[in-house]
Amino acid sequence: xxxxxxxxDMDGVxxxxxxxxxxxxxxxxxxxxxxxxxxxxxRIIGPPLYRIYTEIFGFDSxxxxxxxxxxxxxxxxxxxxxxTLFDGVGEMLSELNAxxxxxxxxTARFAEVTETILSRLDVLKYFxxxxxxxxxxGSTEPGAxxxxxxxxxxxxxxxGIYIKENAVMIGDRAEDIEGGKLxxxxxxxxxxxxxxxxxxxxxxPDRIFNSPVEISRYIIESYE
Numbered sequence: 001x002x003x004x005x006x007x008x009d010m011d012g013v014x015x016x017x018x019x020x021x022x023x024x025x026x027x028x029x030x031x032x033x034x035x036x037x038x039x040x041x042x043r044i045i046g047p048p049l050y051r052i053y054t055e056i057f058g059f060d061s062x063x064x065x066x067x068x069x070x071x072x073x074x075x076x077x078x079x080x081x082x083x084t085l086f087d088g089v090g091e092m093l094s095e096l097n098a099x100x101x102x103x104x105x106x107t108a109r110f111a112e113v114t115e116t117i118l119s120r121l122d123v124l125k126y127f128x129x130x131x132x133x134x135x136x137x138g139s140t141e142p143g144a145x146x147x148x149x150x151x152x153x154x155x156x157x158x159x160g161i162y163i164k165e166n167a168v169m170i171g172d173r174a175e176d177i178e179g180g181k182l183x184x185x186x187x188x189x190x191x192x193x194x195x196x197x198x199x200x201x202x203x204x205p206d207r208i209f210n211s212p213v214e215i216s217r218y219i220i221e222s223y224e
Contacts, residue, residue, distance in 0.1 A: 003223035005167040010107040012172035012193030016086050020079035021045050028071040045194040046173040048108045050137050085121050092212035093126040099220050104129040106151045131155035149179035177203035
């Protein structure tokens with residue numbers, strides 16, 4: 001069976017955003033007189049912002065919404081230049097494109113900032129589709145996408161991917177793997193990403209890779 005559709009998480013798989021997210025978080029928490037622990041900082045890359053401030057830092061709903069606004073303003077104005085690609089990502093994306101694979105993003109970021117970052121890094125051109133959240137967690141609006149599983153489902157349905165064996169979700173956090181499984185597709189783990197020790201292994205993806213180039217070479221060699 002051909003593996004034609006490759007869905008990627010962004011943070012921890014395509015981009016190294018640790019410094020940008022950490023600095024923006026430290027600034028935001030500083031506005032509330034808070035200093036995060038090292039353990040808390042290990043958990044902030046991957047989940048949607050609202051969940052970070054409610055579940056990791058214990059903010060109530062209104063304060064979390066305010067914190068997200070502060071974070072986004074600081075991130076857009078100061079932190080975007082700190083984002084880089086992981087080594088080998090450009091080669092991975094180019095190789096997969098050259099072999100006819102359809103590459104998509106399935107990210108917990110909103111579409112505008114996702115496309116801005118990938119354009120700056122000159123890799124947006126490799127993707128045929130960007131799937132993202134479009135609402136805050138808890139939204140009951142029709143069509144709201146607030147979880148990774150919903151974003152993955154959106155990518156599949158919008159692109160008419162009904163033969164699930166043709167698709168794989170590649171992520172570095174448990175919610176990426178769980179979201180892929182809920183949608184009935186293969187899952188690969190990016191072991192070079194930001195998951196705390198043991199998280200990715202416990203999520204049990206079909207395979208775990210240690211570099212972007214390992215991912216592309218495995219797909220090309222195993223699913224042509």
